[in-house]
Amino acid sequence: MLYHVSDSPGIARFEPRVIGDGPPLVWAIDADHLCNYLLPRECPRVCFRAGPSSTAEDVALLDGARIVIAIEAAWDDQVRTSSVAVYEMPAKGFTLTDATAGYWTSAHAVTPVGARMVGNLPEELATRGVQLLLLASLWDLADRVKSSNLDFSLIRMRNAAPR
Helix, strand or coil, X not given: CEEEEECCCCCCCECXXXXXXXXXXXXXXXXXXXHHHCCCCCCCEEEEECCCCCCHHHHHHHCCCCEEEEEEHHHHHHHHHCCEEEEEXXXXXCEEEXXXXXXXXXXXXXXXXXXXXXXXXXXXXXXXXXEEEEECXXXXXXXXXXXXXXXXXXXXXXXXXXX
């Protein structure tokens, strides 16, 4: 099963749309990376976990956690009070686009097979084994993670507070 997370409940059909310079696509995420999206859409975040080539030094950044998601402390109230819609998407018709990030895409419209609202996002992340970090700034951590051998995603960093 694949998923699409949105701040908008009640989407009956996902139409391909253009993001950047690419072709119009419908985007989905695999179950293992779903946690990266269980936050308000515009919330900047640094998500990381050990990967096949991660060194012991890199893994130490996880501080014993399986997955870490760091957000700016300024987003804490919004994260605690928001809900997101998690749509279940049929895997048929999707192609794996990025295994490290868990991204799948389809060039065709997709009708979800189910949907549910998820609230109490910090608790939902905790039940998935995610350590949620609150930081004043994400930039130092983002730089450290990018220079490591960890698997990572930097999401909505354009919304992060300036360096």
